[in-house]
Amino acid sequence: MxxxxxxxxxxxxxxxxxxxxxxxxxxxxxxxxxxxxxxxxxxxxxxxxxxxxxxxxxxxxxxxxxxxxxxxxxxxxxxxxxxxxxxxxxxxxxVIQSGSQAAAGTTQAKRIGILGTEGTVKSDVYPRSIHKEDETIEVFSLACPPFVPLVENNTYDGEEAKKVVADTLLPLKDKQLDTVVLGCTHYPILRPLIQEALGRNVQLVDAGxxxxxxxxxxxxxxxxxxxxxxxxxxxxxxxxxxxxxxxxxxxxxxxxxxxxxxxxxxxxx
Structure with missing residues (x-):
């Protein structure tokens, strides 16, 4: 000790x-x-x-x-x-390995979304990490550049933030995801807005x-x-x-x- x-x-x-x-x-x-x-x-x-x-x-x-x-x-x-x-x-x-393992263990549909910064998404590190757990899982990554400024500037509450989150997540709406990884430690602050935008049937995994x-x-x-x-x-x-x-x-x-x-x-x- x-x-x-x-x-x-x-x-x-x-x-x-x-x-x-x-x-x-x-x-x-x-x-x-x-x-x-x-x-x-x-x-x-x-x-x-x-x-x-x-x-x-x-x-x-x-x-x-x-x-x-x-x-x-x-x-x-x-x-x-x-x-x-x-x-x-x-x-x-x-924070990536633990989040990947939790997501792979959560998904039933084997369709996982990754919300991350541009750098995280470009690195392709989450799909690689998830496929180490189960290579049959389909992974859909989405960069969410507006999210970090919302949190850092303390403007993550209210109708404007709700609209920004909903608009940013539109590309994932038709992907039939059952699990989404909050692949940035800023994003749990936006969790209620993200959950509302994606729907209650989507499980959110907090990598942090x-x-x-x-x-x-x-x-x-x-x-x-x-x-x-x-x-x-x-x-x-x-x-x-x-x-x-x-x-x-x-x-x-x-x-x-x-x-x-x-x-x-x-x-x-």
Missing amino acids: TKQAIGMIDSGVGGLTVMKEAMKLIPNESFYYLGDTARCPYGPRPLEEVKEFTWQMAEFLMEKNIKMLVIACNTATAAALEFLQENLPIPVVG AETVKTVKQLLGELNIAANPLGGKPEWKFFTTGAAQPFKELAEQWLEEQDLNVQHIELGEE
């Missing part, structure tokens, strides 16, 4: 959806969260650039003596997971939430889980953008008060 924190990185605030699941499922663990809000969104960026940004975030948290790193961003996972696993001395977990289950299992297997009698866990939040808006969103989503949020600089922003 160890008191070291788990590091969590994301392109912005979307990974807080993963953080919320982690706080519920593994409440004894300390977390250091870093959101690169100054350079968000990652989706339209070249994967090599995303890989470099992800490495910068990982290096920052490694200096904090973390025991595990969670890449709570699908685009960053697609771009940098294998590189970080090969170059860091600690376990590194991404599934990843937390993997993290819990790995902590046990490696015997590095926090001692439940070790006292109150420590949560620290870092952002490359403005600290106050990040703090307000984090406290709203996590339903916590007085969170420790600090602005940091990474690379050339």
Whole structure:
């Protein structure tokens, strides 16, 4: 058992959806969260650039003596997971494999939709991962560029957001899907709107939430889980953008008060 924190990185605030699941499922663990809000969104960026940004975030948290790193961003996972696993001395977990396994285990019709950023969809990583589970499953991927700005700008509520989501998802309406993966950690914030647009018969899989289950299992297997009698866990939040808006969103989503949020600089922003 160890008191070291788990590091969590994301392109912005979307990974807080993963953080919320982690706080519920593994409440004894300390977390250091870093959101690169100054350079968000990652989706339209070249994967090599995303890989470099992800490495910068990982290096920052490694200096904090973390025991595990969670890449709570699908685009960053697609771009940098294998590189970080090969170059860091600690376990590194991404969000794609867990989401793929859950989706493959959920679908009955063997027709799965993937909602992701442009970078995630272009990487083709979800279809490859799902086909490792079951090569007979048909996968339909859709890039949803308007979704991340809705969340980052805190404009994800109301009729305009509802229309943006419904219009974006129109290409999937005739695909007879029974399972859809929320392949970006920002998207669970839009879950009610996505569910309404796709219909109640479609099962939504939250890749980030599934990843937390993997993290819990790995902590046990490696015997590095926090001692439940070790006292109150420590949560620290870092952002490359403005600290106050990040703090307000984090406290709203996590339903916590007085969170420790600090602005940091990474690379050339």
